[in-house]
Amino acid sequence: MAGIPPTPAPGGGPVDDPPPAWSRVVLVGFMGAGKSRVGREVARLLEWSFVDADHEIERRSGRRIPDIFRQSGEAAFREMETAVTAELLSREQTVLATGGGWPAVPGRMEGLSLDTLSVWLRIAPEEAVARIVGGRGRVRPMLQVSDPLAEARRLLEFREPFYGKARLVLDARRSNPRALARLIRDEVRGRPVPPPSS
Ligand code: S3P
Secondary structure: OOOOOOOEOOOOOEOOOOOOOOOEEEEEOOOOOOHHHHHHHHHHHHOOEEEEHHHHHHHHHOOOHHHHHHHHOHHHHHHHHHHHHHHHOOOOOEEEEOOOOOOOOOOOOOOOOOOEEEEEEEOOHHHHHHHHOOOOOOOOHHHOOOOHHHHHHHHHHHHHHHHOOOOEEEEOOOOOHHHHHHHHHHHHOOOOOOOOOO
16 A cells, blocks of 8 residues: 655655765855866866866866957856756756856756765855965956956855855865865765865
8 A cells, every 4th residue: 555655844855765875066156166176076076077167167168268259258157057067956966166157057056966965165256366366267358357357256155145055164274185186075975064274
């Protein structure tokens, strides 16, 4: 005889179902937070694949991100980002580093599936600008302005509520990329994450 079906939990599954195992990790956060570096290390530790949304956009379009911004504008870049990321988010056993602006659309973070561990690598605007502007890293079109720090502050103020919807928030400045990656690896494997050291 069939029993009474369990009441669905708000998240979708039956009340007593354990949460699903994590199928992928999505790293979000501001430019310069180290999403690619940490993501690559998480993938190495888990023996999963790593993919960087920006690199994928560049590979598929055959253009560098600054060229896309300059030639086609930010709106065109965002369209490519939306399409590429939607596809990458269906991959299993994958660590995905998103661009800093990807989460800042209503519904995007909430739309992540229950088996996707979202992680915000949190960084202050001063640190982000110090790492990016004048550094040897990639050119970030969003900060190619006369006052990058003011712009970083403005962008972060708008974006933080979106980043804050991540399931795990890690202070990207306090720990080095390897330590951050180990915390994420432990979370994926179901171990409790210790509070960040002060
Ligand atoms: C952007 C961040 C960049 C890249 C693009 C726009 C943003 O990625 O997607 O330049 O709007 O914050 P990173 O966060 O990897 O630098």
